[in-house]
Amino acid sequence: MSDTATTTRSIRDFALAVRAALNDLPIDDVDDLTDGLEADLTEQAADFYAADAAASDCELGDPVVYADELRTAAGLPVRGVAPTVRVSRLRRLRTRTGAMRAGATRRIRSSAAGSQLLDFLVVLRPLWWVVRGWVVYVVAEIFLGGAISTVPSDPVRWLVLVAFVILSVQWGRGRWLPWRWLSGFRTVASVCTVFALPLVLIVTAHQASAQNSAVEDHNPYIAPGLMQNGQEVTNVFAYDADGQPLTDVQLFDQNGRALNVVNDPADTHYLPQFDAAGEQDMVVPSQMVPGGSGWNVFPLRRVSSTDIDYTFDSLGQVYQADAVPAPFPFAQVQPLVEVPEAGEPAPGPTASTAPAAGQ
Numbered sequence: 001m002s003d004t005a006t007t008t009r010s011i012r013d014f015a016l017a018v019r020a021a022l023n024d025l026p027i028d029d030v031d032d033l034t035d036g037l038e039a040d041l042t043e044q045a046a047d048f049y050a051a052d053a054a055a056s057d058c059e060l061g062d063p064v065v066y067a068d069e070l071r072t073a074a075g076l077p078v079r080g081v082a083p084t085v086r087v088s089r090l091r092r093l094r095t096r097t098g099a100m101r102a103g104a105t106r107r108i109r110s111s112a113a114g115s116q117l118l119d120f121l122v123v124l125r126p127l128w129w130v131v132r133g134w135v136v137y138v139v140a141e142i143f144l145g146g147a148i149s150t151v152p153s154d155p156v157r158w159l160v161l162v163a164f165v166i167l168s169v170q171w172g173r174g175r176w177l178p179w180r181w182l183s184g185f186r187t188v189a190s191v192c193t194v195f196a197l198p199l200v201l202i203v204t205a206h207q208a209s210a211q212n213s214a215v216e217d218h219n220p221y222i223a224p225g226l227m228q229n230g231q232e233v234t235n236v237f238a239y240d241a242d243g244q245p246l247t248d249v250q251l252f253d254q255n256g257r258a259l260n261v262v263n264d265p266a267d268t269h270y271l272p273q274f275d276a277a278g279e280q281d282m283v284v285p286s287q288m289v290p291g292g293s294g295w296n297v298f299p300l301r302r303v304s305s306t307d308i309d310y311t312f313d314s315l316g317q318v319y320q321a322d323a324v325p326a327p328f329p330f331a332q333v334q335p336l337v338e339v340p341e342a343g344e345p346a347p348g349p350t351a352s353t354a355p356a357a358g359q
Contacts, residue, residue: 011041017063022070024079033070125172133168135193137161138200150204226261233261234273234283236298237328243335245328248288249298258296265293270303270318279305282318283326302326 015037022030068078108114134150137160141149152158170176171186226233236259238246251259261283262268270282282303286294301323308316 008042011038014041014063014066018067018070021064021067021079025071025076029074029076033074033076126169129169129172130165131197132172132190132193133165134161135196135200136168136189137164139192139196140164148203150200150207226259234271235261235300235302235326237326238298239330239333241336243333245331247299247325248286251296251298258293260295261300262295265295268295271300273302275305280308281305282308282316284318284320284323287320299326299328 015034018037019030019034022033025033071078105118108118138148138150140160141157149157152161167176168189171182177183177186226236236251238249238251240246253259258265262271265285268285270284273281273283275281283300284303285300286297288294289297301320302325303318303322304324307322308318310316
């Protein structure tokens with residue numbers, strides 16, 4: 001706040017005190033006596049500072065004495081007992097705070113570095129207005145919603161946040177303050193924002209970290225578990241010697257380890273798989289294995305892309321209740337043929353031999 005603003009406020013307080021000293025007179029008389037009082041005092045202060053530029057303040061004198069002089073000049077009786085003129089504590093506090101701010105501003109601008117710093121902070125004022133609106137929204141969310149949510153989670157909350165930011169910016173520009181008490185409320189909101197901002201930033205960083213961790217934990221696809229010719233295998237289909245499809249087949253490798261199509265069976269709940277149309281389905285492990293790690297029971301069951309819930313992230317939520325048996329690539333394959341021993345003729349085709357797959 002500048003020295004001029006401080007002087008203007010002092011003149012306003014002095015004029016209020018003068019009118020209070022005249023409150024025993026009719027309202028019309030008070031208006032006649034004090035009409036143009038602020039303008040006269042402002043002109044006197046300007047003349048005072050022009051005559052003495054080094055002066056720190058312009059003494060306005062005793063408002064009661066000034067009121068008595070107005071009475072005498074108007075031929076009105078002087079008040080018998082001088083009234084006790086009181087200025088509200090809030091107004092005195094605002095005057096004192098304004099004087100302190102003006103003094104601090106003068107001291108900071110006394111150096112080139114301090115002056116440049118203040119100019120830089122003035123440029124950042126619009127950013128502060130936006131931050132103030134955001135912090136007020138978070139505080140309102142806590143009181144009304146009962147939970148700390150620093151980022152809106154739905155369109156309605158986004159509209160409320162935008163409204164708070166617009167209101168804060170308009171207040172910063174000195175707009176949308178139809179009642180005098182709103183100026184004080186704006187000051188209170190700014191002070192509360194200063195104290196609440198560190199906590200809001202910490203909560204925001206914590207929520208962002210937790211959300212990233214949740215997405216990472218939710219993503220079942222880490223690395224391919226089973227490969228063939230450089231391509232990932234997401235399901236395995238088994239047929240018996242007669243070429244008929246088999247279900248619930250448990251497969252193990254040469255060391256007796258479960259043959260899984262995922263890299264981490266214990267922490268993987270489903271695996272993406274694209275169908276012929278390019279839609280992303282999911283395959284899920286069998287629930288018949290104790291412990292829930294039935295990734296080696298083939299064929300794996302499938303959840304269609306139409307049954308995946310994409311509410312929370314791009315990968316979507318998959319539920320075992322929506323899983324259905326995965327369709328076999330062939331209804332039947334060519335039966336196995338017994339290999340003849342050495343010296344025996346090879347068996348010829350019979351009428352019962354099933355055609356090879358794809359014929």
